[in-house]
Amino acid sequence: MKKEFHFKILAIIVLPALFLFILEISSFLILKNFEKENKFDMKKFISKKNSSFKSIPDFEKVKAQLIGKSCKKIIFYDPKSQLPYYSEQNHKCEGETVENGLRKTHYQNKNSQKNIYILGGSTIWGTGASDEFTIPSIIQKKINFSNNIKTIYNVYNYGFSTLVSHQQLKLLKKINLKKNDIVIFYDGNNDIWQANINRNPHGTMIGYNNKNKVSILKNKLKFFLNNNSYFYQFVQKIRGKKNLKCTKLIIDKNKINENFNIYAKAILKAKIHTETSDAEFYHFFQPTLFTRSNKTDFEKYMISTMPSNIMPCNSKDGLFEISIQQYLKNYNKFKYQIDGTNLSDIFDKYKDDFYIDLTHLNALGNKIVANKIFNTLNLD
Secondary structure, eight states, rough: OHHHHHHHHHHHHHHHHHHHHHHHHHHHHHHTTTTOOOOHHHHHHHHTTTTGSSSSSHHHHHHHHHSSSSOOOOOEEETTEEEESSSSSSSETTTTTEEEEEEEOOOOOOOOSEEEEEESHHHHHHHTTGGSHHHHHHHHHHTTTTTTOOOOEEEEEOTTOOOHHHHHHHHHHTOOTTTTTTEEEESSSSHHHIIIIIITTSSSSHHHHHHTHHHHHHHEEEEEEEEOOOHHHHHHHHHTTTTTOOOOOOOOOOHHHHHHHHHHHHHHHHHHHHHHOOOOEEEEOOOGGGGSSSSHHHHHHHHHHHHOOSSSTGGGGGGGHHHHHHHHHHHHHHHTTEEEEEOTTTTTOOOOOOOOOSSBBBHHHHHHHHHHHHHHHHOO
């Protein structure tokens, strides 16, 4: 009886596994007759040291940061303040240092006469760069080595993944600004996504993720199967759906304009708040891969294969790109109210690859952006 029972248990486990194995092998053989599709794999993508990583000085540190061999930090979200924060306010690992909840800015002085606070999302935080090659660190270094600047400045990195403009405003209000300090907002991408893709301009990206865990998990599962299951790919082929199924989002330019106005109000409030402390305010509308007019072959490849980390393939339905273009039109009129600078085309005169994904830059891209910001600031 025991042998029969064990045999039945074994059959229950083995037979379905064998069946799935046969399905996978069969699907693989059938798919070989179809046109081969590019499937995105982050680890392979980075490890191969593709165009975006070839010339950067901190490749090994960035590799550790991006493929999970670096810090395993936990991010919490405070619903009351609507601000995210680290579980460990101080941590250090390869190429990445956080002190008192902020990404470390290299080359800071022991004492400063004035401070520069840079607020933004993960691009300011420095995803894709080690500590010394983030935008704030590069600006700090340029200030220190400039012969024309007599004042001692310290730059502080107040970037944090997923932040949108109204969160940056909340964060700004926590800073003890002093006369002649400088505040820089560098943003755009997260606000566009939160307002037009997540359809909640007053909300937050982490808040959206927390409320939509099931749908996000479902999309991630589909993406995983699309990259790891030949049978799933075969079924998609049969159904005539080569790409993941995405919810079609309605493109309403009037709504996009309304969302831009909400974004603009947050920026304007930040400027007013800054100036009430007799400090200076600067705003920079960030570039993304979609705003570059002369995309390289490698960048075109990324757009066609790389999903969004939040909701796979939303970037392919047209709404995100149209929203960006509409925001840019509005921003080019609005920027004169806030001393704003549009950086959307900053890479158009170059032929190099600067993006490591659809938004984040490598060290070389950060350097170009930092140089532009540095040259725009009125430093004495």
